[in-house]
Amino acid sequence: MPTRRKSSPHASSDQLHLDRFIPYRLSVLSNIVSVSIAHAYEREFGLSIPEWRVMAVLARYPDLSAVEVAERTAMDKVAVSRAVSSLLARKRLTRNHDDVDKRRSILRLSQAGQAVYKRVAPLALHYERQLLDALNPDERRTLDRLIARLTERARAIDHAESWFPATAVPIPASQRARKRTRKRPPVNSRGYNQ
């Protein structure tokens, strides 16, 4: 009886080969796609990816606040803040403020913003279609499912915080990359400079 061997050289083996390593391959794929799209948006519409994401959610869900936009775009609030201010400057958004809670903003696409969106959206879909042309309908459904499952799992691992086995011997400080040291001393938080 012949020894059983691995049926095929696939994803998870016990040897590390960079170009079979799924995290690496995902990153490469996602990068090519993002850069491709980002260049076209920039060239054609003067839009960055964060700006585009903000417009996309507001097109579908008007009157969200900045944090709500952040939740729906997987961006952090700083990124949203910057995208919003750039879009406001170019009058693609309008911003109102909630009467009840004066901290909350109420964002929506302006007329101009909607006009731009109507032209970007088909472009985005066109790209996606070209990409998915590489797959048959069955594979597309599978892709959809796999991404969903992997994302869910990746989030779970991330939240577990310590997904790796405890390190026996930590790398000595001299060998670690320099820590990010905060230069500005913390400011005492009131009655300062006024």
Place this chain on the structure above:
Amino acid sequence: MPTRRKSSPHASSDQLHLDRFIPYRLSVLSNIVSVSIAHAYEREFGLSIPEWRVMAVLARYPDLSAVEVAERTAMDKVAVSRAVSSLLARKRLTRNHDDVDKRRSILRLSQAGQAVYKRVAPLALHYERQLLDALNPDERRTLDRLIARLTERARAIDHAESWFPATAVPIPASQRARKRTRKRPPVNSRGYNQ
């Protein structure tokens, strides 16, 4: 006879819904994964992702030059240069120069570098295993194939350069994000300042 309707709301539709848009979802997935891994590498080994990639290829293919490393890691030569110099500074690499072509460097892991690598690699595989635990063996093989095909396709689209239908009316300059303007005037390339 009832009207035929879309079998399921899946990937490519004619309406744009950010959280069904594959490029977006790929980017979110890849991001969670990368950040998770990057934090662990940094905490445990003081390694950035580019540094880790360089080490991973050199572990398997010693004596590559910087451009060869770049080719195998999907990084550009600047990124490789920076990762290499950081790794050299911490003595995880050695660098020699080709006698025949004095421009080429010959990189390999130092003893210390190999020691670090022996500890990082299992961690990487451990993460991958945890991630892929969300899928059954069949799905893993499919994932492998889908990533390969999509990457190939994405590269093709990218090289085609103009994957989008020609823009009828370009966005007026006033509405475009400010161009990246080079501030430093081109230096006349010799006999300057000497």
Place this chain on the structure above:
DNA sequence: GCGCAATGGTTACAATTGCAACTATATGAC
């Protein structure tokens, strides 16, 4: 040999990003 384009690798600088600190407002305990 000379001149010039191509290649390997580094450097300079600007744009982008990520994080913590910040201001302003709101909310809950007392």
Place this chain on the structure above:
DNA sequence: GTCATATAGTTGCAATTGTAACCATTGCGC
């Protein structure tokens, strides 16, 4: 009411990244 704590959003600064320019060397045409 006061205080502390939480939340919305912005700002400042350092780290990272992307791009072009750069230097050194090589190879080719002549």
